[in-house]
Amino acid sequence: MSRIALMVLLAASALLAQQVPPTPAAQLKLEWNHFYDYSEMTSVLRSMEAAYGGWVQVRSIGKSVEGRDMWLATVNDPAGPAADSKPAMWIDANIHGNETQGTEVCLYTLWYLMENRERLPKVRELLSRCAFYVLPTMNPDGREHWFHAANTSSSSRTGKGATDNDRDGFADEDGPDDLDGDGSITQMRMRVATGGTHIIDPDDARLMKRVKAGKEGTHILMGQEGIDNDGDGAVNEDGPGGYDMNRNWPCDWQPDWLQFGAGPYPFCFPETRCVADFLMAHPNIAALQSYHNSGGMILRGPGAESTPEYPAQDVAVYDELGRAGEKMLPHYRYMIIWKDLYTVHGGSITWAFENLGIFGFTNELWADAQYGGDAGDPDDAQKARIEWDERMELGRNLRPWKALRHPQYGTIEVGGMAKTSSRVPPPFMLEELCHRNTVFTLHHAGEMPQLDVPSLSVTKAGEGLWKVRAEVRNAKLIPTIAALARKRAVVRPDMATLAGELRVVAAGIITGPVHDQKLERQEHRPERLLLPGGVPGKGRVILEWWVTTSDGLAPRGQFTFDALKGGRLTQALPGQ
Numbered sequence: 001m002s003r004i005a006l007m008v009l010l011a012a013s014a015l016l017a018q019q020v021p022p023t024p025a026a027q028l029k030l031e032w033n034h035f036y037d038y039s040e041m042t043s044v045l046r047s048m049e050a051a052y053g054g055w056v057q058v059r060s061i062g063k064s065v066e067g068r069d070m071w072l073a074t075v076n077d078p079a080g081p082a083a084d085s086k087p088a089m090w091i092d093a094n095i096h097g098n099e100t101q102g103t104e105v106c107l108y109t110l111w112y113l114m115e116n117r118e119r120l121p122k123v124r125e126l127l128s129r130c131a132f133y134v135l136p137t138m139n140p141d142g143r144e145h146w147f148h149a150a151n152t153s154s155s156s157r158t159g160k161g162a163t164d165n166d167r168d169g170f171a172d173e174d175g176p177d178d179l180d181g182d183g184s185i186t187q188m189r190m191r192v193a194t195g196g197t198h199i200i201d202p203d204d205a206r207l208m209k210r211v212k213a214g215k216e217g218t219h220i221l222m223g224q225e226g227i228d229n230d231g232d233g234a235v236n237e238d239g240p241g242g243y244d245m246n247r248n249w250p251c252d253w254q255p256d257w258l259q260f261g262a263g264p265y266p267f268c269f270p271e272t273r274c275v276a277d278f279l280m281a282h283p284n285i286a287a288l289q290s291y292h293n294s295g296g297m298i299l300r301g302p303g304a305e306s307t308p309e310y311p312a313q314d315v316a317v318y319d320e321l322g323r324a325g326e327k328m329l330p331h332y333r334y335m336i337i338w339k340d341l342y343t344v345h346g347g348s349i350t351w352a353f354e355n356l357g358i359f360g361f362t363n364e365l366w367a368d369a370q371y372g373g374d375a376g377d378p379d380d381a382q383k384a385r386i387e388w389d390e391r392m393e394l395g396r397n398l399r400p401w402k403a404l405r406h407p408q409y410g411t412i413e414v415g416g417m418a419k420t421s422s423r424v425p426p427p428f429m430l431e432e433l434c435h436r437n438t439v440f441t442l443h444h445a446g447e448m449p450q451l452d453v454p455s456l457s458v459t460k461a462g463e464g465l466w467k468v469r470a471e472v473r474n475a476k477l478i479p480t481i482a483a484l485a486r487k488r489a490v491v492r493p494d495m496a497t498l499a500g501e502l503r504v505v506a507a508g509i510i511t512g513p514v515h516d517q518k519l520e521r522q523e524h525r526p527e528r529l530l531l532p533g534g535v536p537g538k539g540r541v542i543l544e545w546w547v548t549t550s551d552g553l554a555p556r557g558q559f560t561f562d563a564l565k566g567g568r569l570t571q572a573l574p575g576q
Contacts, residue, residue, distance in 0.1 A: 026115055027051050032108060032431035035100055035424070037147040038068060038140050044107055045071055045136070052114045054078035055127075061135075062274025065161045068140040070274055073110055075132040083131035086567045087448040088284045090358070091441060092135040092275070093291035095245050095348065097142015097156040101365050101424050101433065102291025106136035108434035109441060126446055129567070133278070133285065138271055139245060146419070150178035152185045152224060153423045158241030158261070159269060165242040166234065174229040175239030179404055179414055186399050186416035188222040190409060196220055206400065206415070207382060225414055227407060247344065248272045251351035252304055259345040266346065275348075279356060283492070286448040286478060286565035288352050288360030289441045294423040296367025297341065298325040298334045298440075300360075301350035304343045310353075311483035317359060317537060320477060321444055328440045331367040357485030357565070359478055361444070363437055366425050389421065392428075397421035447477035449566035451535065456559055458573055464552045468498060468545040468573065469510075472561050474535040480566040481534030492564055494531040500557015500573065502547040510542035519544055534563060 028051040036044060048056045055078060060069035076083035091109060093102025113132070116123040137143050139159055146156035155176065162171035176185040189198070189208060196217030201207035211217040226236040244261030253259075253266045267273040279285060300318050302309065309315065322334030337344050344350070349360040368381075371388045389397045401415030425433050455471040474480065485491040498504060507526035508519045522529055526545070535541050547555050554575050561569045 028111065028115070030107070030111055032104070032434055033427040035104060035147075035427070035430075036107065038137070038144045041103060041107065041136055042069075042071060045073055045110075048073065048110055048114065055114055055117070056110060061278050062270055064139070064141045064271055065159050065269070066141045068144070070135065070138070070140065070271060072278070073132075073134045073136070075110065075113055075127070075134065077127055080128065083133075084282055084284050086129060086131055086284065087286045087450075087565055088131040088133060088282065089287040089289070089441070089445040089448065090133045090135075090279065090282075090285045090352075090360075091289045091291075092138050092348075094137035094139050094143050095290065096292065097139045097144075097158065098146045098151065098154060098419075098423065099157075099291070099293035099365075100143060100146060101293055101430065103136040103143065104430060105291050105365065105434045105437045106134050108431075109438045110134055112435070112438050113442075122446070123442075126442065129450060130445055130448060131284075132445070133282070135275065138275060142241070145240060150176065150183055150185050150225075151419045152176075153417075153419050153421060155185065155239070155419075158243050159245060159271060160241050161243065161269065163242035165238045166232070168230070168232065168238075170230065171238070172240050172242075173238050174226075174232070174234070174236060176224050176226045176236045177229070179225045179227075179406070180399075180402055182399055182418075184399065184418040184420075185225045186414050186418070188225055188406070188409075188412050188414050189219050189401070190222055190412045191219050192217075204383065204386070206386065206398065222409065222412065243269070245269055245272050246348055247346045249276070249346045249348050249351035251346065251354045252302075252307055253346035262346055272348075276351075279352065279358070283356075283564040284567075285356075285358055286480075287444050288349060288358045289444060290349055290360065290362045291365055291437065292362055293365045294367075295341075295364035296329075296332045296369065297362070297364040298322050298329065298332055299337050299341065299349070299362040299364065300335075301337055301347070301353055303337045303347045303350040304345055305338050307338075307350070307354070311487065313479070313483040313536070314359075317447075317477055317479070317482075321359075321447065322361070324443060325361070325363075325440045328443070329363075329436050331369040332363070337362075353482070354484060354488070355490055357482045357491040359444075359482065363440070365433060365437060366423060368422070370425070370429070385417065385421065389417075393426055447537075449478055449480045449535065449537075449563065450475045451480070451561065451563065451566045451569055453559070453561070453569055453571050456571055456574060458554055458575060460554075461546065464548050465505075466502075466547050466549070466555050468547060468555065468559070470496065470543045470559050470561075471540055472496070472535055472543070472569070473540040474537060474566065477537045478565075479534050479537045479539075480563040481532070483533075486533050489532070491534075494534045494561065494563040494566070496529040496531065496543050497560045497562070498527050498545045498547070498557060499560070500555060502549050502555035502557055504545050504547050506546040508544060510544055517542075535566065 062070045141160035164171045198208045201209040247262040250266035352358040397418045401413045461467045504527040508521040
């Protein structure tokens with residue numbers, strides 16, 4: 001390269017550097033290819049609280065069975081109105097202890113909002129009108145047990161309250177045993193002379209293959225690693241805990257003999273009780289996201305077929321949000337819990353919507369298709385999983401079969417896939433999962449009610465009589481009151497108030513088309529109009545008052561619109 005060409009290139013580079021400002025450094029650097037245990041999660045939350053100048057406030061809303069704090073992070077603009085005076089979104093995760101990655105999505109959401117509050121106009125606008133309540137783990141005991149004890153990918157789902165699963169009068173007496181001390185509960189197999197049900201796969205010695213009917217196998221599979229600790233002839237039948245916090249909510253709650261894991265009565269567990277107390281004390285919560293971990297789903301209620309389908313207006317809201325989620329989250333499907341998955345009595349998101357009027361989803365955060373496709377046949381799926389592990393994680397999750405002495409069975413072998421082999425993403429894919437689910441949840445939050453008053457007028461209607469008309473508009477998809485909430489009367493009506501130097505003689509809501517409008521009068525206390533149906537999504541309401549004044553002049557005062565899930569608007573009457 002000539003000297004002149006080099007100088008031109010350097011000059012152009014310098015000019016470009018002046019025109020494109022460098023990306024600001026992160027205020028708080030965190031790793032998103034890492035799963036955080038309880039103590040690390042607590043440290044991250046405290047670091048956020050310290051780093052973000054009052055935007056994030058962390059407090060405990062209760063204690064778990066084992067005494068761990070239930071940490072809640074509130075995100076709100078410290079220079080603006082209080083969090084509980086504006087529309088808010090609740091985000092939680094890890095109601096099942098083994099469903100770990102939801103916690104990381106919660107932490108990422110907090111971090112993403114804070115790091116981009118000055119960089120991205122959409123984040124700035126969202127934080128200017130909304131608040132967020134984020135509970136990264138609803139089951140800190142189960143989470144800690146999953147990280148620091150031997151488990152399968154599906155165990156440690158429950159909390160840690162002792163439960164007598166085998167009904168023999170003793171609780172938590174026969175859980176799995178990590179016979180080879182590798183930190184995971186894998187499978188046991190034993191070679192037998194007769195009665196074998198499986199053979200070692202001739203194509204891959206790491207796999208077991210079931211023999212066809214009438215054929216004799218060389219081995220039997222004996223279930224997960226364990227010992228008959230209580231001497232009742234069964235193995236691993238009474239492990240730690242044994243209940244399900246996502247069956248403990250009072251909406252369509254059913255006793256344990258109908259819905260396993262429901263507990264003796266709704267909110268009997270301290271973890272669910274403190275969450276319910278918070279949600280009921282904060283009626284400004286208009287949207288909810290709960291993160292679970294397996295299946296690639298965007299789930300909504302109803303949870304049981306016995307519950308009628310939601311009103312059409314509410315279904316339209318859910319459908320628009322759910323279909324947007326399918327586009328934002330590859331391999332995810334928008335589904336109805338009872339119809340497309342299975343029946344869930346006493347679930348958290350159904351309770352939040354059906355009893356509190358909060359539009360909510362459960363996202364199942366990992367889909368097996370993300371391992372490279374659904375193999376269909378179980379044997380093929382097992383081979384595909386091992387192939388994935390070998391190629392993409394270099395064998396991190398496969399435990400080779402090893403021989404050992406079992407105190408009851410004699411010589412056996414243990415081996416198979418580790419607890420991190422399914423249900424959770426490989427660490428190198430965690431950040432993308434966090435980001436995609438975060439932006440879907442923020443899209444949901446962005447559709448919470450946004451109210452304004454495009455028109456407020458005062459006109460003379462006669463001698464000493466004036467007409468005040470106000471239009472209140474909702475620019476977003478979610479109504480201030482869900483149709484089901486109105487039907488069940490579980491949310492306080494929106495209120496429109498006219499106050500000042502005036503006397504209201506008649507008032508009501510304007511209904512009907514423009515060419516045939518009618519005033520639906522409210523007889524009792526007309527100065528305060530009640531709107532049981534709120535303001536519809538992407539819709540409006542028109543309110544009208546007929547007033548007199550003592551001096552015959554135009555009324556002086558103010559109009560106020562107060563919606564629990566839409567915020568509070570106050571505007572002086574025109575002409576003041």
